[in-house]
């Protein structure tokens with residue numbers, strides 16, 4: 001019996017499907033997205049990558065990982081634009097999906113129904129541990145969900161959430177290591193309790 005370490009069927013059989021890669025910040029979502037999209041390109045599939053126009057952290061027109069791997073992308077203002085730019089495409093990649101409007105769910109279903117392989121990467125939760133934007137609905141409609149984990153910077157366990165280390169209560173705050181750290185459940189709970197105590201002692 002021959003056992004392949006990689007399932008190659010998605011690169012060879014052109015059936016529509018939805019794949020979600022989710023997790024906290026620094027968990028490797030963008031690297032995994034780039035890896036799948038580059039393999040699809042090697043398989044001579046027509047690939048298009050989208051990201052929300054608000055995400056200008058590293059580059060305006062590229063998807064870039066924390067380790068500086070990158071791939072050209074098209075920044076779009078709304079999920080509807082993805083449909084407009086996706087004719088004659090085999091594989092659609094979407095990064096930072098948490099920032100898109102709820103219309104992204106129908107857009108992904110529509111693309112998959114047309115036979116497109118859709119690969120979505122996004123934060124499952126915001127800094128408060130609340131499911132982020134269209135991500136829970138995307139996980140629900142996906143054919144396959146991959147949850148990836150960063151390493152908790154306090155104890156070395158698997159991280160589950162992105163802890164915000166600066167005082168700002170807005171849900172959307174672009175940032176990196178200066179603003180966020182990946183923590184496990186236990187270290188996150190301790191960090192939040194300490195913040196509450198510090199706030200109480202200041203008021």
Ligand SMILES: Nc1ncnc2c1ncn2[C@@H]1O[C@H](COP(=O)(O)OP(=O)(O)O)[C@@H](O)[C@H]1O
Pocket residue numbers: 023024025026027028029030031032064065066067149150151152153182
């Ligand atoms: N605490 C951490 N745990 C795991 N990886 C980390 C951590 N801090 C930095 N990294 C780096 O981040 C990379 C993942 O980056 P990226 O794919 O952009 O993540 P994401 O898109 O999930 O934020 C890892 O390969 C690693 O080099």
Ligand SMILES: Cc1cn([C@H]2C[C@H](O)[C@@H](COP(=O)(O)O)O2)c(=O)[nH]c1=O
Pocket residue numbers: 024025026029030057122123125126127128162171172173174175176180
């Ligand atoms: C938790 C959290 C994150 N963000 C921002 C911070 C970054 O700019 C992106 C996530 O990028 P990554 O590729 O997953 O590292 O989202 C935010 O705006 N609000 C949050 O609660």
Ligand SMILES: [Zn+2]
Pocket residue numbers: 152153154155156157183184185186187188
């Ligand atoms: Zn921890």
